[in-house]
Amino acid sequence: MENQAHVINGHDAHGHDDHHEQSFWTKYVFSQDHKMISKQFLVTAIVMALLAMLMSMTFRLQLGWPDNKFPFLEKIWGHWAKGGKLDPTFYLSLVTIHGTIMVFFVLTGGLSGTFSNLLIPLQIGARDMASGFLNMLSYWFFFGSCCVMTISVLLPDGAASGGWTIYPPLSALPQAIGGSGIGMTLWLVSMVLFIGSALLGGINYVVTVVNLRTKGMSMTRLPLTIWAFTITAILGILSFPVLFAAALLLVFDRSFGTSFYLSDIFINGVALDHHGGSPILFQHLFWFLGHPEVYIVLLPALGITSEVIATQSRKPIFGYKAMIGSMLVIAFLSFVVWGHHMFVTGMNPFLGSVFVFTTLLVAIPSAVKVFNYIATIFKGNLVYSPALLFAIGLVSFFISGGITGIILGDSALDINIHDTYFVVAHFHIVMGSSAIFGMFAGVYHWFPRMFGRMMNKTLGYWHFWITLICVYGVFFPMHFLGLAGVPRRYYANTAYDQFDQLVNINSVISVFAMVAGLAQVIFVANFFYSMFRGRKAEQNPWNSNTLEWTAPVEHLHGNWPGEIPTVYRWPYDYSKPGAAEDFIPQTVPFSQTESSNAAGMH
């Protein structure tokens, strides 16, 4: 296999030295080069993230100060915030689109799209992705889906507003809520484009990793990033088609009068002609994607963290094989736990028991990963780049959010906290914040690889500390709202006397959220400033072992001038006893490091 891979690579290496002239369009826009596509994904994701953040800050204003008016909101959102008071339907649109953008566009497209594209060819030693053309299509499908989703926010009837999970019948019936009209149609169109993008990208990633590894790069010499991206891609390939099926049936129900999800409905004085469908069927299909999706979001972030923590601790990642094993187990389990989102839907309680069992099992490989991260830091020599800080932040969130999953995964306890703010707190910490911190770690770490320049570290430190504090400030108190019985997706809690005492908590949360939002301006400014004016990067600024740092700083079509480097060892030979330096790149053969070989030849 390796030899064959090498042959393919060798064949692919046609004239990478003779730069064929590229026009502006083929170089920057319809590029088929994985590095450019990676940057396109990243910049698009940042723009979408800012949009979704603006939405969250808008509804945090409403939740924090439900009795106040904010006239400037009318300037931003127009008639949806007449006189500075947010419209309740639009509030629901905002939470729906915020969730959709963050989950799909930022943490799936943005995270995998950016780092799988950048790192897979560079870290396995390939000239490019297996198919540059499909890769380009993957980005443009993604771009299209982002545009459609953004446009849907501007519609006069409002964007989709049934929650990012779009449960029918609410999402199927325009008469139930304004956003279920054309807004929902655009949501579905956007999602179909997105699924196309995810599948094109995913197939490409898997094929590339399987076929195009350079000589010597066996599967057990792959950096954990690549393992994470590959497993993620497989999850996506297996689960996104199911979402496609779910969406297609919903389109049929909405437009062609079928009754897959609809039955016995009387609305606006009319009994609808739908018989025999089941809304629960949709939930099963949706969560069959929806749960693996959580790991599609999380695994790349964990992979990035493994790489960053090992490099910056100047220590091999602890338990390399256990890390791979636990990712595989998590990936497998993620397909058999979807029912834990549905304990109180009226699903058979016995089935519920099965899902409790599988769900709580996920905690075991997750715990192993956490212990391995901590053990990697133990007796390390930590070089505090902003990336390392974000990686440590991720581990902290993964713990804090993971342990509340033990409560939510327990069906008996879920009865009382299902769909409350406890859930909101849980997933924003374990999935949202963890994954976004993984993404930040990746951006700070590989920015020199992407743009040939360094990001400013001081601003990076500020960005990290403010964001870390604010994330805990926002989401830790939120658990108590949930334990007080406050449902999520409420426009205001003012209709309930018992919640009056909680207004204060909501204001505190909102203040933290605003500050967190402002802190991202630091990041954005640093990002774009450094892109053009940052200090020039050295070839291997973090003294890392992996292959991407053996390629020249200046981006080349084909990545390496001349031969593709050959790999002789695993990527984690940091601080090996007997070695002169505290790192030995993967390209150094054991014959050159005899003094350190006694410590093991991985």
Place this chain on the structure above:
Amino acid sequence: MITFLGLIVTILVIIAIARIVRILELTAYLSGENSERITEKNNNLQGTLNLVFLFVGMIFIVFTTWRYSRFILPVSASKHGVQIDNLMNVNYVLIFTVFFITQILLFVFAFKYRHNKNRRAEFIPENHKLEFVWTIIPTIVLGGMIVYGLTVWNRITNAVSNKDAQVIELYGKQFDWTARYAGKDNTLGKANFLKININNPLGVDSLDPNAKDDILVKELHLKINQPTLLSIRAQDVIHSVYMPHFRLQMNAVPGMTTQFYFVPSITTDEMRKNLNNDKFDYVLLCNKICGMAHYTMKMKVVVDDENQYAEWMNKQKSFDGTAVADNTNPIKVSAVASK
């Protein structure tokens, strides 16, 4: 105007940050640092900040928990809820233990092993004994949690088949709830969405003899210690019956009937006394996004003692227009009536 000002402010902020970066870079250059390389000073400061964050964070966590735990729902007003609360308490102990141990290890190590140029990291790629231990311990603990959790879950859900329960239907539509009591025969009359009209909001089949004594109300009254079976339906979209004080939640799904069995164990009056709040009322909230006014879709819930309940029930009118007699024990009453 405000948009314009906002835009200007945003641009100025970004320019200001860019200027700050420039100044930072110049000062770094003047102090002899000529790259973005991480210095020992950075490592010491960031390492120490990790420790500071751990301290401040722990204080924040403990303070918030102390300050906000008073808002957690009061003692459960249903029998099964007590079991849920016990299970929850065991979970709290477990997760707080794990939380403190792991977070402390993480941040203390992050401080302790900050970079020192006179030291070298230790090359420890694996340790099978350690890995075995920390795989097996979570496995045993979670095994225990699974068994305990499922025992409680099975006890709660199996009770649905209890034949002595009084049947009450809860019916959700945009944006209110209706309760239907089964009356003396403790059997709900059939219903069909095609029969819904202004005078028959639940689509009850008036030809069904079981429907004659059914009662429709807008306020849910429960009798203390009375096993109760909620039978839950929805008219238009998915709603969810959420009664947090009773640790009770079940979705209302169009096209199907869902159920929840429980026994209310604290009357409204007792709860008011417990909480020292004369105005306290139990409430049923909608907890599944159902449309614009989702956040206002609620119903008052009252738990009566026997006398209060009988008094309330006597005032209600059934479908065939007769006042409903006291059905202290619906099974017995209907048995007497059939004689």
